[in-house]
Amino acid sequence: MAVTIRDVAREARVSVASVSRALNGHTSVTDETRQRITSIAARLRYVPHSAARSLITKRTQTIGALLPDLYGEFFSELIRGIDLAARARGLHLLVSSSHGDTDEAATALRAMQGRVDGMLILSPHVDAAFLRANLPESTPAVLLNSALKSPQFDVLNIDNYGGAHAMTRHLLDAGHTSVAFISGPEDNFDAQQRERGYREAMTAFAPKAAVKVVKGDFSEDSGYAAGRALAKGGKSPRAVFAANDMMAVGCLRAFTEAGLSVPQDVALAGFDDIPIARYVTPALTTVRVRIADLGRNALERVAIAIEKPNQQRRAAPTLACEVVVRASSGGH
Amino acid sequence: MAVTIRDVAREARVSVASVSRALNGHTSVTDETRQRITSIAARLRYVPHSAARSLITKRTQTIGALLPDLYGEFFSELIRGIDLAARARGLHLLVSSSHGDTDEAATALRAMQGRVDGMLILSPHVDAAFLRANLPESTPAVLLNSALKSPQFDVLNIDNYGGAHAMTRHLLDAGHTSVAFISGPEDNFDAQQRERGYREAMTAFAPKAAVKVVKGDFSEDSGYAAGRALAKGGKSPRAVFAANDMMAVGCLRAFTEAGLSVPQDVALAGFDDIPIARYVTPALTTVRVRIADLGRNALERVAIAIEKPNQQRRAAPTLACEVVVRASSGGH
DNA sequence: GTGCGCAATGTAAACGTTTCCAAGGGATAT
């Protein structure tokens, strides 16, 4: 039999109301009684029943995270950031991951209803219509890496554009006169932004150079295919920038097989700074994304939205990336 | 204002009790009324208030996962396995990660009290005394990868011993007459088991060969140091088995720097099959651990413990590993 | 026809909190 507030009250010879007030830090209770109640509660190992509390306060002290089936390191870094921030605020984290399609995501979202005070959503399947259909009005939510541009929802993005822009510039600055790009999936928001960053940097810093884009889909295999296509006929560009690291790794393999050496014959760069990037030969120049920061930031935003429900949402700043120069780009 | 069971009852012209029974699949309700109630509930988008339900049923339909600050891929695979199994059972997942020390873990464990029906615990800081002090009697828990041998708690381990045993045998079978081992942290349970597997396999299959163990601590740097030590004086063994992949990667670097080529001069193997293993040159032979299965399995066990509280705990089977042969071991 | 049993439904208590409102009591101002 668990110990309840009533047990504490009886032991302390006060009413349950006083116990509640004392433990929740209300002002109108004497220091002396508070002392007594606190110590007795501790002695009895009293833990307030969270369900009972939620029932009346309409707060669960829990944030839900809705995540797709995503890549290892990204996932854990994101959760780490969210978790750290949540813990700092005394919030719990309810996770639902591995959602492959829209239906699964909808089911998961609805299942969380009533169990969370706010939501963090990272999913390629989610758009404004989806949210209006599945997210209760009253639940604040922050969308991560989403193309959504609605004042109704809070969105937090990585600065894919800026990162790609900076990387393209780095490759040009390193003396590679022509830079080709391996793109990501067309419907992927991150991929679009990265391509835009590449294109605009090319226009800005190498207006005479040819803009060359080979299609990929973020998979290693697509990077390999792109690499073969680029190497064919010995007419490869001086540098290749892949929209993510996995494709860069695949591309590297294709180049090696084709007898091209990186970075002497052709420089190579990726995006994400996955752990593998450091260990391929040559080590991969890439763009590092502070994923944990993304998670932390997102949690802070949703926490604020919960505290001040009718606050105007400020435009979300994007999260900065940084160019990490390694051997594959030949710069140093 | 959220819609409650009362609203549904009013609309369907029945009592709240009937609504509850109909929605919870009790037998004693006519098909006709159940139909009516179900459709009305759907129309009103009624979602039972989970806190209210928990208050009376004493069930939260939530499992807590207490995890340390752990490595990317392992973490996400584990969560994926747990999450999949939880979803299949209609359970939610409350995650608390990144616990660096015992105190943090204790705080997190206590914070979950009352919010979860059962716990999954993976933490090097947790022992029997810790659990007795911080885990309520009534909360079923499954410990992952723990040395704990108490009938009081359910433990689920990876077959580190078997995996190491098999790998050692593989290296010997491939014709490498002497195999050295790079050990992990002394207080780490996984590391101990792996070393035992190595030692016993050596005794069994190469009784005349020297058993050589170099100390490491699972870090890449310690693997590098071990590699240097082994390469020194040109007296390196024919094969080296590192207790985890990161050390193997470090060792590989040391060998390469020392002018030893892998696998011609010396074969190399690791343990874990982290993603990097595939991408180093040469690709690393290693032991694959089905981490998602570990998570899935653990969740199943805790779910069963919740359903049948006073059931005798069956001895936990360990989870099988498999040897993954790549270029670094020279076998094929 | 009466009584009995069973199936379907309703009534209300219970779960453990928080919080509104009332009440007690001491200090202060009149």
Added chain:
DNA sequence: ATATCCCTTGGAAACGTTTACATTGCGCAC
């Protein structure tokens, strides 16, 4: 001395469910 106010405390309602128990109505056996 009395009225007033404020500070501390207590009583009780409310939150939204589930479920034990009561009630109703109906069919069936006698």
